[in-house]
Every structure is written in structure tokens, then in C-alpha cells.
Amino acid sequence: MLSPAALRPLILGLLLCTVTSGSIASGRANNLVIEEVVVTGKRPGPPLWQVTKGDHTLWLFGTPRLIPKSLNWDSASVDWMISQSHRYIAPPQVMAQTSNPIKAMGVMRDLAKLKRLPKGLDLETVVGAPLYRDLVVAVEPLNLKPAKLSRLRPMFAAEKIQEQGLKVAGLRVSERIERTLQKMVKRHDVPVIETTSHASIDEMLDVLSTIPMESEIACLATTVDSIRTDLAAASSRALAWAEGDVTALQKLNYPDVNASCSRGIYNTPSAAALRVKTRRIWLEAAMDSLATFPTTFASLPIEELVRSDGLLSDLRQRGYQVRGQ
Structure with a gap:
């Protein structure tokens, strides 16, 4: 079964409102000083959000896009809540996969080819001298x-930089x-409710192969x-997130700094339809669980809980009671 790592940014982006970047800086790049993030000791992560309907409860845990490499997550409270839950959402x-080993080999070859510029072209030629400088x-x-970036398409060069x-x-x-x-x-034998949309690998590859070069250049810029x-x-x-500082999580911006990258991919009809379907x-699943089970546990990307257009906001707008954060 194959779900290629190279498709992961596309798969994740199809279902999220925003794609946050893993880039960092202070000042202009030539004066850039990057300080490594170091966290010592156990850290709890954020508290749980609570959604209720009558006496039924959905507990929501916000997972981060990025964590410090040194993080030692104290998961005891989350583990206990999962042990008390009747379902896990x-x-x-979005999943694209194949169990055919011959097909899998072909997909990996196609992905490798898609990442690279056509023969005779290099990154500087494609993006122009000012951007390359x-x-x-x-x-x-x-x-x-x-x-190391010279033979990559602009979009994949951007991924490497990130x-x-x-x-x-x-x-x-x-x-x-x-x-x-x-x-x-x-471990707690909690039944799982899957919320996966399935797409063909060919469809995913087609999305990647049809992105206009000008969109890729804008992505790299x-x-x-x-x-x-x-x-x-x-x-x-x-x-x-590591410190469980909900106030800071709500105040911090979650901009789509990769808007130029995501726009070229997610504006295709098939990608947009998959994203809408998955959400x-x-x-x-959340509404059915609140109607059926006394206690349900679910995890969502943290931005889906703190943004005004996230999935938690959708539940609030549908009349469910939201407590805690």
C-alpha cells in the first residue's frame, strides 16, 4: 500500500483552510540569525475543547502543524480522556494509495520526474536572475x-527550503x-470513526503536473x-502549543503564507471538491457522534479550533455548545 511522502503536502493542503509554513526569520535574509527552539522537561500541550449536545460530549484536542524537535509531550490527561470515550473520530x-507493487514503482518514478525540470532547464533560467539572487x-x-535546488521545479525547491x-x-x-x-x-480499544476521502494516485499526479509554471514561480517567491x-x-x-498557552494560540496569526503555492494546487476543480468533501x-461524523454516544474524542489541527472559519466554528454556528477555550 502506497501513500507517497511527496504527495503529503498536497494531501494535507486539500483538507485544511490554511497551510502554514515552516520558515523562520528576523530581519533580511543576509542578516538572518536563526535560534534553535529547545524545550526541556515534559510539556502538556493545550487543554481540550468541549462540544456538547444535551448530555453528550465531544472532546477536541488540537494538534500542531509544527513542534519543537526536543518536545517531550505529557499526554497523561489526554490518555485518560481517550480511555473514557466511546468513539474516536x-x-x-485525503488518501491516495495503491496496493499494486508495480503501480507503486511507476508512481515513484512519475513523482521523481515531476519534481525535476525538463532536460536543458535549470532553476535560475526558469525563475529569472532577480528571484534567484x-x-x-x-x-x-x-x-x-x-x-541542490538547481534541477528542481520551483514548487519543489520551495518545499526543500521549508x-x-x-x-x-x-x-x-x-x-x-x-x-x-x-x-x-x-491500547484502550476505542472504536475509530474514519473521516477519509479517497482519491486515485493518477488524479493526484494530474493535479501536480498541470500546475502552471507561473504559479510555481510565485510559490517559490x-x-x-x-x-x-x-x-x-x-x-x-x-x-x-507545547506550553498549552491557549491565549497565545488564539492571538497568534495563522496566515496562509504559502497562498501562492496552495492557490495553484487547490483551485483545481478536483482538489477543491476533495477538500469540501473531506470537511x-x-x-x-462529529454531529452523528454527538447524537449517538455519551462521550467522543477527536483530534483536529489546532487552527481548526482557534480560527473563526475552522471546523469548531462550524459546530458552534450549527447550535452546539462550545466550552473551555
Whole structure:
């Protein structure tokens, strides 16, 4: 079964209102000083949100986009609440996979080909000298050599820059939190309600292959600029989550700094339809659980809980009582 890592940004982006960047900076790139985020001791993460209908309760735990690499999450209270729950609603996702090994090999070849520019082209030629000069300056503090980006399409060069920014800043994508939740659910034998939309790998590859080059160049330009402006904010969000500082989480902005990247992908009809479908599936699962089970536990990206257009806001607008945060 295959769900290629290279498709992960697309799969995640299809279901979220916003895609936050993992870039960091203070000042202009050539004066950039990146401080690694270090967290010592156990940290609790944020408290739970509570949604009620009559005497039925849905507990919501907000998972972060990024966490400090050194985070030791104190999960005891979440573990106890999961143990008391009758159902667990998995976070919304779009899944593209195949169990055919021959098909899987072909997909990986296609992905590798999609990442690279056509023969005879390099990144500087495609994006132009001014943007490439900015890129060279921006990646220097990240210990990333421009030569490693030269054969990549602009969108995938942007992805590489973001990944390196996370590494240098001591941040990482927070998949470990979700894996820990899954282990708790399994250990306590809590039935899982899946909220997955399925798409063909061919459909995903088609979305990637049809992105206009001008959209990719705009994506790279946004990423280069975000290195100067957003890594400090990303660190603040990660630290606020680790400390369970809900006030800070609500005050911190969750901008779509990758708007130029996401616009080229998610504005395609198939991608937009998948995103709408996936969010609808999750909302229906939440409402059904509130109508049926005394206690349900669910996890959602933290921005879905603190943003005014998130899934928690959707439940509030439908008349459910929201307490706690």
C-alpha cells in the first residue's frame, strides 16, 4: 500500500483552510540569525475543547502543524480522556494509495520526474536572475547550497527550503503527536470513526503536473520571502502549543503564507471538491457522534479550533455548545 511522502503536502493542503509554513526569520535574509527552539522537561500541550449536545460530549484536542524537535509531550490527561470515550473520530484526510507493487514503482518514478525540470532547464533560467539572487541570499543561513535546488521545479525547491528551515530552527512536522494518539486509541480499544476521502494516485499526479509554471514561480517567491518573515512566528506557535498557552494560540496569526503555492494546487476543480468533501465527512461524523454516544474524542489541527472559519466554528454556528477555550 502506497501513500507517497511527496504527495503529503498536497494531501494535507486539500483538507485544511490554511497551510502554514515552516520558515523562520528576523530581519533580511543576509542578516538572518536563526535560534534553535529547545524545550526541556515534559510539556502538556493545550487543554481540550468541549462540544456538547444535551448530555453528550465531544472532546477536541488540537494538534500542531509544527513542534519543537526536543518536545517531550505529557499526554497523561489526554490518555485518560481517550480511555473514557466511546468513539474516536480520526482527523480528516485525503488518501491516495495503491496496493499494486508495480503501480507503486511507476508512481515513484512519475513523482521523481515531476519534481525535476525538463532536460536543458535549470532553476535560475526558469525563475529569472532577480528571484534567484534572492534565493541564494535566503538559503545561506539555512546551510542549503543553491546547487541542490538547481534541477528542481520551483514548487519543489520551495518545499526543500521549508524543510531545511524547519531543521535549522529545531522544529519538525508533528506527525509524532498523531501517532501517539493512535496508539492510545488502540491500547484502550476505542472504536475509530474514519473521516477519509479517497482519491486515485493518477488524479493526484494530474493535479501536480498541470500546475502552471507561473504559479510555481510565485510559490517559490513567497517561500523565499517567508524565510525573512515567518520562522519566528512558526517558533512562537510551536512553543505556545507545547506550553498549552491557549491565549497565545488564539492571538497568534495563522496566515496562509504559502497562498501562492496552495492557490495553484487547490483551485483545481478536483482538489477543491476533495477538500469540501473531506470537511463535510468530518462534520457529519462529529454531529452523528454527538447524537449517538455519551462521550467522543477527536483530534483536529489546532487552527481548526482557534480560527473563526475552522471546523469548531462550524459546530458552534450549527447550535452546539462550545466550552473551555
